[in-house]
Amino acid sequence: MTTPQEELSPATRRALLHRIAVAQAEGRAPSLVAAVVRDGEAVWNGSRTSVQGHAPDENVQYRIGSITKTFTAVLVLRLRDEGVLDLGDPLEKHLPGTGAGDATVAELLAHTGGLAAESPSPWWERTPGSLRPELADVLGEQPHRHPVGRRFHYSNPGFTLLGALVEQLRGAPWEDVLRREVLEPLGLRRTTWHPEAPHAGGWAVHPWADAMLQEQVEDLGRMGPAGQLWSTTADLARFAVFLTKGDDRVLSVDSVLEMRAPAAPGEAGDVSAGSSYGLGMQLQYRDGRFLVGHSGSVPGFLANLTISVEDDVAAVVLANCTSGPVVSDVAADLVRIVAEAEPRIPEPWQPLAAVDRAVLELTGPWYWGTHSFVLRLGADGGVSLDPLSATLRGARFRRNDDGSWTGLNGYFAGELLQAVRRPDGTVGHLDLGSFVFTRQPYDEGAPVPGGVDPEGWRGIP
Incomplete structure (x- = not known):
């Protein structure tokens, strides 16, 4: 059963319109279009323009720049899911002779391949792709700027x-x-x-005068997978739904979740602001909210797609100017406005369809030394092991076919949780990546590393 969602309230819609109106006016953008997605559907579209009597709608194309990278990442993850490649494969295994083949597929997706940020001069975004017909022309004689795998360095090549x-x-x-x-x-x-x-024209706005200069549109050729595409707010709204929920015709929900997981830190200044990078996706913590998506800019156009998966709200903002409104801020604000004014209505609580008694037996309090935890069985059949102290680390776990569990997040991501049984079949303790969890603090009947003082618990002697 799904809770029916109402239309956005007039007050929320006005707040959204006000935000993009301020962005277009103060950013001096010839036009700006935006859309908001909630619960898998576009629930608001807005636009502002300097052209009297005309306003672009959700079907007018704008160039989206580096949002193209997320599309490229989807194609690569599809190859991985089909078993054609592994993300740990060096590029050389599948595409030999580039001179940059030591980097793995995953490192290229996460911008940790050590490659230069740009191709050799002249600047690729303002020159035709015919100047760079081969990969050697894109990479140049010295493609690396850093050792492979050592640091995040955003790379268009x-x-x-x-x-x-x-x-x-x-x-x-x-x-x-x-x-x-x-x-x-x-x-x-x-x-x-x-x-x-219909598509928007790209413009440069003079920094010190309200005057415009038309930007030339270039076919980026070989550089196209880094920034070529044109799209609309309607299409990118659908793409945002896919990046949230997956679509088995393209990528499973587990694969899009993998794209959204941190794979590389941002640069030093970005890290302090809570920014990092996944596999073809930008990640950031902003105002206590985890946001994923991607920005884009090419001469004449600015673009941003931002998603709060937890709130199930996404925003798309497109503008046709080289500089001006900070569309990443605008998109984040649109998400915040909806999430705060009209928070997500949770699904009704539902009990489990069936209860596995062997798993139910594991629920309740556990102790790692003197630290208290509680294991809970979720409606999805997974379990969580949560500390009762905010200073400790917990995790969610997915059940494996052999009855063990694999960590899904945080410190215990990928670690194995197992229930260790006594000869009589009862559960003696839990083993989580060598950590022993017992039903009583330092249970003398469990194999606590280092053993337990035989005198047991006592007061001050």
């Missing part, structure tokens, strides 16, 4: 390599693979390599 990897393994152009495997299944009919009418 890295995603060119990932696009070439897709082409190599699929035997077709990147844009054809994208259309067939992602755009068509998700119904993203207005997301294209080249602009298709």
Whole structure:
């Protein structure tokens, strides 16, 4: 049973309109369009423009720049899910001879491959892709700026390599693979390599005068998988739903969750602001809220897609100017406005359809030394081991076929939780990555590492 969701209230809608109106006016953007998604559906669209009597709607294309990288990452994860590659494979295994093949697929997705931020001069975003017909032209003679795997360094050429990897393994152009495997299944009919009418024109706004200069639109060629695409708020709203819930025709919910998991820290200044990077997705903590998505900018256009998975709210903001409104701030504010004004209505509580008594036996209090924990069985069949002190670490666990459990988050992500039984079949203790959890603090009947003082608990002698 799903709780029916009402339309956004007039007050919320006005707050959203006010936020984009301020952004367009103060940022001096020729136009700005936005959309908000809640519970899997677009619930609000808005736009502001300097053209009298005309306003772009959710079907007008804007260039989305580096949001393209997230689409490229989806194609790579599809190859992994099919068993065609492993994220730990060095690029050289599948795409030999690039000179950057020591980096793994995962490192390229997370911008930890050590590659340069940009291709060699002239700047690729303002020049035709025909100047860089081969990967060697994109990478240059010295493709690396850092040792492979040592630090996060955002790299546009890295995603060119990932696009070439897709082409190599699929035997077709990147844009054809994208259309067939992602755009068509998700119904993203207005997301294209080249602009298709109606679309916005790209502009530069003079920094010290209210004057505009038209930006040239370039076909980025080899660099396309890093920033070529055009799209609309309607299409990106659908893409946001996919990045939240998955779609088995494209990627499972587990794979999109993997994309959203931190894979690399941001630069030093970004880390202090709570920013990091997943697999083709930017991550940040802002105002106590975990946000995922991606930003984009190319000459003439700014773009941002921001999702709060916990609130099930996403926002898309597109503008047709080289600089101006900080669209990442605008998108985050749109998410916050809806999440705070109209918080998500939780699903009704439902009991388990069936109770596994062997698992039920494990619920309740456990102790790691003197630290108190409680194990709970969730409605999804998973368990959580939560500390009763805020200073300790807990985790959620997924059950394995052999009756053990694998950690899903935090310190215990990937670690194995097992119930160790006595010869009579009763549970003696839990083993979590070598940590022994007992029913009583320092249970003398359990194999507590180092043993237990035979004199037991006592007062001051």
